[in-house]
Amino acid sequence: MSFGKIEKFIISNELIKPHMTIILGLSGGPDSVYLLHFLRWLQKKISFNLVAAHLDHEWRKSSKEDALFCETLCKNLNIPLESSTISQLNISFKKSGSKEDIARQCRRFFFEEIRKKYDANAIALAHNQDDQLETFFIRLMRGATVTGLACMRIKQGYYIRPLLSVSKKEILAYLARKKFEYVIDPTNINTAFLRNRIRLELLPLLQKVDQRAETNMLKTINAMQETDDFLKKLALTTLEEICTEKEGKKYLTIKQFLSNDPFLQRRVLLEWLYQNHVSFTISTALIDEIIRFLNNKKSTTHQFDNWQIKKHKGLAHIL
Template sequence: MFNSINKFVEKNKLIQDGDKLVLGLSGGPDSIFLLHYLLELQKKIKFDFVACHLDHEWRKESQQDLLFCQGIAEQNGIQFVGKKTSELNFEPKKTGSKEDLGRRLRRFFFESVAKEVGANKIALAHHLQDQQETFFIRLIRGSSLSGLCSMRPQAGIYVRPLLEVSKKDILQYLNEFDFEYVIDPTNVSEDFLRNRIRKFVLPALIQSDDRFDLGFLKTIEKLQMADDYLNGVVQTFLKEHATQADIGLKIDLKAFLGLDKIVLDRVLISGLIQAKVPFLPTQALLDEIERFLHGRESGLHSVGSDWGVFKDLKQGLFWVCRH
């Protein structure tokens, strides 16, 4: 099994000589498996890694998980960093679910540890079933093509070596070598959509056709290829029809309005991102801005208390910036 993971890691250049990684270690089977895989990979590639665990303090037994992870790291001679959320200098946003908050807390912690120890990558133990769950959650919520692409092998400094490994294979390996791990009870609670998909949807699909896992991987690959192509089209458009100015990214209005809808949305999102607008644009907001840009008058259209889209018909340009 490690041979197939090695090929995936090599193909996507996830871990290379000289890298230093932070491993997010929850103590669950997935991250314990990833820890043992990294130890084996060190026999082939010269890299170092640090294990870290964040105690969210949401369960009475969570302190035991931290101590378990610390013990596993010490047994294997791995540097360990553990903290409680109450020890973090983190001001959480008041929007989103508890699951989203936990993700933001972990990312803040992982990135802080990476900066502290001089790591250039953060390794996460997301596997094939995590990818499938993410896909169906986003499908249910009406996600875009980029959203349906789900998790990438690498996104910034985050790497996911296990994205093509099944949970079944992970558990089989751990049980075969008698490696210990902990189970978070929130991972089985039917209160969460992800868990309901894990418990009911995925087993039904596999039972319907045992080629589901292989077919799913092929579909994700095709979706990601299409997404990459569209991103390339957007970058080409921006090089030819946009200029960076002090006030923001100025975009040629006529060329923009001549784009197909799917590309037009992505160009607008790029403009919002480059302007560092501090919120995620909804489809409704994109449509609202596009209606404004199709109008016959110059002016400002507010997209938040401090942000706006400016349109200058004389110059034939528009841009996003603070107002």
Template sequence: MQMKMEDRVLKTIGDYNLISKGDTIIIGASGGPDSQFLIYILEKLRKDLGFEMVLAHLNHLHRKEAANDENLVKSTAEKLGLDFYSRSRSMDDLAKKLKISPEDAGRRLRYEFFNDLAKTYPASKIAVAHNKNDQAETVLMRIIRGTGLDGLRAMDYKTANIIRPILDIKKSQILAYLDEEKIPYAIDYTNFENEYTRNKLRLDIIPRLEEINPSVIDSIFKLSDLARDDFTILDRLVDEKIKEMVKISQGKVIFDKEKFENMDPALLRRVLRKAIGLLQGEIKDISKENLDDFLKIRDLDNGKTLIKDKLVLKKTYKTYILEELTAKEKSKTELELGAEDEIKFDGIYLKTSIINNGKYNKDRNVGYFDYDKLDFPLKVRTRRPGDRFVPLGHQSEKKLKDFFIDQKIDREKRDELPLILSKDKIIWLASLRISDEFKVTARSKKILKIEVYYEN
């Protein structure tokens, strides 16, 4: 006998401990079929489980029909006797401002609103209406972009204060239930446009996959479940290794040097990734390539440092130390660069080589300098108050601050630009301007070539 829909959701809530007695559940209510389904299902369970519900609707100001969606959610709240909250923010304006996709902008605005509302309730959780089809689409998107085991997990039933009670229910089942119960819902017609990546998967790719395997949604969902199980086992192993080799003190993650150097790279990458999460509270924008770059420090001399954004990994005689730098601390950080060397400084690769004459590459990411005027090792750092240099074509020093203003360099870029120095003198604002003091002349016998590569 087939389980009733509300019993299926009740089982999911119990299996994953999604709702407790006394909770206030803030439902992200778009007015679409998924959120309407979630509202009505939870309403049927509310009294027995002893929780309260409120509806929260964000108007993205993206479609002409948006006001109708908001009115539908409001009328649903009135019909069920639930509190209703709304906010209007333009996802298109935010996307343009932050140079991100409208989808990403919309997601940020929604969760900002939901979390602001959650602060007003002492025991609150945010319920979102992601379903089995959404999960399959997320897994496919991550496979296409390149992912590992972590990414195959896709969405969890519970992430911090966010719960997904209908994650294992297919879209077709949701629509059938709504029709049977005569529950109204809005249709977002942008879901039928091929403009966005997810919609391309939904409308083009998945239907083709269903021609091969009609149960492809279920199969991909099972893949995410299996990945979650495997990740849980692996995560326990990583936690054990963290306990064995890591000490956290004064905002620093300190690794046992012997264990760090003898660990298998695949496991060490996961330990390092977990350590970054412990340090920053989240793991964001850390790729396998970033972790591989950090692991190269094992082959470097004691005292060496590797930097990625605000993260710095240092090698000492007894330990490896991972810490997060403030902007002020970061500006004080220096790396050394030899005459025939290659280093990475905050996502930027710097490579040096010696040439005797030459065909000069006019690429702005390549600089040429009179070798005999330089003192090695060179230093690489970001700007500091009082920095000055002699721009190419000038005869006297100029304040770096004034040079940036004259060149109309954005403030954010000024703090990221790597400076290369010989002793205390700037020889190059990498990729921007070399110093006249160290330029190649007809009398130059030996030339240092410095190349800059930016991380993708």
């Protein structure tokens, strides 16, 4: 039984501790229903508060039934449920990207609201190993760097992913054995979506081509995470060393910045932009443009969409 394995995973990664309040993202699908049952089981071992949160995307007619399913399930298990529809959310930010991206942004907004309401310690998402591998291939097929191939993290801000230690197969087998019900999203078999083509065609073939493929690819993802974590730490340390802080703003010492390896320069710049909360889409082109500007001895200001970088007395800052 895989519950013991997940428990160990949670403890070794310090995901859930006694007296925490955990928000569970519950769609009604097999993964989140499995996580719900698991967390109920875990509550007998670790005492923590659990609140389920369901957001109705209103994409398809059956979505109302999913919401109803979650209601009944939580009622039966005696777990408080917070639910909403996208149209009920008081969203102020500009939604952008694919339909999938927009849905994720709305879900994140909703979960964050619920987290604040309960002053919760974490939001548990039900991503499993198969989701992780799908993400890996989506990133790979878009030409990712180490950061992209590092995929989803076990712990990232308030989000925790206890099921990254379990395969879809284990989840479905458990639910079938226990005769636990769940809803099925009919869009999951629509091969118009890249993720579905990866799940339905690519991953089965990979496993056929080499039996140990999935296990080993998960090792590679782990190696990518370790590499990315190290590079992030190094970039942050370097940024601290070459910055002067004035009124909460980080001024970059250009000469010191340029003395670093070009590879490190790019990562340092990225962290600097993050810390300045610049609203931008990260791209190699943008980073290269900034480095060219910093290398340029003449120009003192560079205008981007709705922000600019100014150079003054060997220091650069963002306006």
